[in-house]
Amino acid sequence: MAIHNFNPGPAVLPRVVLERVQAELLDYHGRGMSILEMSHRSKEYEAINASAEVRFKALMGLDDDYRVLFMQGGASTQFAMVALNFLTPGAVADYVVSGSWGEKALEEARRIGRTAVAASSAESNYRRVPGEIRLSEQPAYVHITTNETIQGVQWPTIPPVGDVPLVADMSSDVLSRPLDASRFALFYAGAQKNIGPAGVTTVGIRQSFMQQARADLPAIFSYKTYAKNNSLYNTPPVFAVYMLDLVLEWIAGLGGLAAIAERNARKAALVYAAIDRSGGFYRGHAEPDSRSQMNVTFRLPEEALEKQFVSEAQAEGLVGLAGHRSVGGIRASLYNALEEQSCVVLAQFMDAFAAKHG
Numbered sequence: 001m002a003i004h005n006f007n008p009g010p011a012v013l014p015r016v017v018l019e020r021v022q023a024e025l026l027d028y029h030g031r032g033m034s035i036l037e038m039s040h041r042s043k044e045y046e047a048i049n050a051s052a053e054v055r056f057k058a059l060m061g062l063d064d065d066y067r068v069l070f071m072q073g074g075a076s077t078q079f080a081m082v083a084l085n086f087l088t089p090g091a092v093a094d095y096v097v098s099g100s101w102g103e104k105a106l107e108e109a110r111r112i113g114r115t116a117v118a119a120s121s122a123e124s125n126y127r128r129v130p131g132e133i134r135l136s137e138q139p140a141y142v143h144i145t146t147n148e149t150i151q152g153v154q155w156p157t158i159p160p161v162g163d164v165p166l167v168a169d170m171s172s173d174v175l176s177r178p179l180d181a182s183r184f185a186l187f188y189a190g191a192q193k194n195i196g197p198a199g200v201t202t203v204g205i206r207q208s209f210m211q212q213a214r215a216d217l218p219a220i221f222s223y224k225t226y227a228k229n230n231s232l233y234n235t236p237p238v239f240a241v242y243m244l245d246l247v248l249e250w251i252a253g254l255g256g257l258a259a260i261a262e263r264n265a266r267k268a269a270l271v272y273a274a275i276d277r278s279g280g281f282y283r284g285h286a287e288p289d290s291r292s293q294m295n296v297t298f299r300l301p302e303e304a305l306e307k308q309f310v311s312e313a314q315a316e317g318l319v320g321l322a323g324h325r326s327v328g329g330i331r332a333s334l335y336n337a338l339e340e341q342s343c344v345v346l347a348q349f350m351d352a353f354a355a356k357h358g
Contacts, residue, residue, distance in 0.1 A: 004342035007320030008149055008295065008333040009172070009193040017246045017337075035242050040235050048242050049231060055248035059257060060181040062204060069203040069223065070231040070241050075101070075171045078188040078201065079108035082143065082167055084221055085213040087113035091140040094118035096133055096159070099126045099148025100326065105169060109143070118142060126151040128290040133159055141165040141185065147173035149193075150324040152286045152297030152331065158183050165209055173294050174202070175251060176336055177261035185209040186223075191240065193294075194336045196247050199240035251336065260336055267334045268293040270343040274350040281358040282350065285329065296332040297323060306330060309353055318346055 005012040028035045031044065038045055053068045062068070071077070087093045087109060095106040097120040109115045116139070119130035126148065135142060142161045147154040149172045158166075158179060165185035174189035181187070186205045192198035203223070210223050219225045225233050251260055272291060275282040275298050285297040300306045306329060310322050323329035332346060 001317045002345075003317045003319060004345055005319055005338065006332045006334070006342070006346070008324070008331060009190070009335075010198045011193050011320075011333060011335045012337045013197065013243075014247060014250045014337045017243065017250055020246060021243060036239050038238065040232060040238050045238055045242075046230075046232070048238075048245050049236070052241055052245040052248060053231075055245060055252065056175075056202060056204070059175055059248060059251060060204065061178075062181055065182075065208070066204055066206055067210070067227045069205065069226040070236055070244075071201045071203055071226060072199065072237055074190040074198075074201055075169050075188060076104070076108075078169070078203065079105045080112065081221060081223070082141070082186065082188075083109040083112040084217055085223055086140050086165075086167075086209075087115075088140065088214055089113070092116055092136045094136050094139040094142040094164070096120070096130055096142065096144045097122065098129050098145055098153050098155070099151040100324075101148055101150070101169060101171070102143075102145040105143055105145065121153075124287075126153055127285060128287040129153055129155050129159075133161065135161065135164060139164055141167045143167045143169070145169045147171075147292055147294050149292075149295045149333070150297075150327055150331075152284075152292045152295040153290045154286075154292035154294065156289065165206075172333075172335075173292075175248075175257060175260070176264055176294060178257040191244050193333070195251075196244035197240050199237040200244055202244070247337075263340065264293050264334065264336065267338065267340050267343040268296065270340070270347045271296045271332055271334065271350075274347040274354075278350070278354045279358065281354040282330075294334055296334065297327075297329060299329040303328065305357060308357075312353065313346075313349055316345075316349055318342075318349060 025034055056068045092114045093109055094116050096118050116136045118135050119133040121128050121130045142164050146168050168184050168187040170187045170189040172193045175195050188203045191200045275284045282298045313321050321330055323331045
């Protein structure tokens with residue numbers, strides 16, 4: 001039976017990448033040992049590390065004004081690191097909150113310094129991205145979450161914030177569509193959804209913004225440390241970066257972000273169409289103009305039916321469809337490596353389940 005992997009992260013990876021990793025696992029490029037066993041100071045790993053940064057910048061359209069860093073700890077660590085580096089005493093940071101992860105980013109920043117909520121869609125139960133953004137006077141930065149995995153809400157375009165440094169958590173839609181990455185002073189993303197396995201976090205940072213960071217931090221919490229040492233200050237997640245580099249090569253081979261965006265749009269359209277033609281049996285959480293291309297979230301008339309949906313879907317090879325434990329419901333994550341045929345199968349299953357139980 002074919003398996004269709006809708007897990008929200010760690011998530012589906014390109015089969016061709018997994019097959020290459022399998023082929024190279026015991027003997028990396030004739031060295032007689034696995035990449036898992038090699039020193040991060042070896043010329044082989046340093047080449048992988050450098051290649052990953054070059055490929056990432058090329059896909060994002062970033063020039064030498066930016067560095068791409070490879071770190072650990074996921075987005076949850078970045079919630080704190082951004083504030084530690086840039087929320088200096090006396091300053092204020094503005095947060096635009098569009099869902100659960102935006103709330104968590106704000107909560108961490110509040111532990112470190114003064115914050116303000118520039119916009120929030122909490123009153124709508126996070127069914128859409130916020131409306132008007134009201135910035136503080138001269139904020140240190142403004143933070144957004146480009147895609148909320150739990151609520152299935154995504155910014156269709158990057159909101160304007162004037163000359164204020166814009167920081168973004170892009171964990172669940174990084175490299176899923178073209179955008180003007182130069183709009184960001186800093187963005188970060190755990191790799192385990194769209195671009196690799198769990199264990200590595202990518203950070204893109206404008207060099208001039210990085211120079212504004214505090215100088216009195218422990219070295220391991222300073223972005224300057226990672227940039228100065230090319231992400232090799234301490235032992236990096238070697239295997240995760242190696243796989244990340246291969247996934248970046250795969251994205252480029254498909255045609256880059258324009259091609260991956262078309263592929264992702266087709267997948268999302270298949271699943272949303274099944275929701276929209278169900279006559280209300282499936283109720284999408286996000287309003288249509290804020291629908292995520294990455295995480296399709298919806299409810300059924302009863303929780304018992306939702307549990308049955310997940311169970312019957314899994315029996316058909318459709319795995320990872322349960323909603324986040326904090327909100328329940330159903331969530332189909334349609335990350336880059338998921339094939340379009342998986343969405344065809346899911347939509348067909350949704351039609352049949354609605355016809356049977358609606």
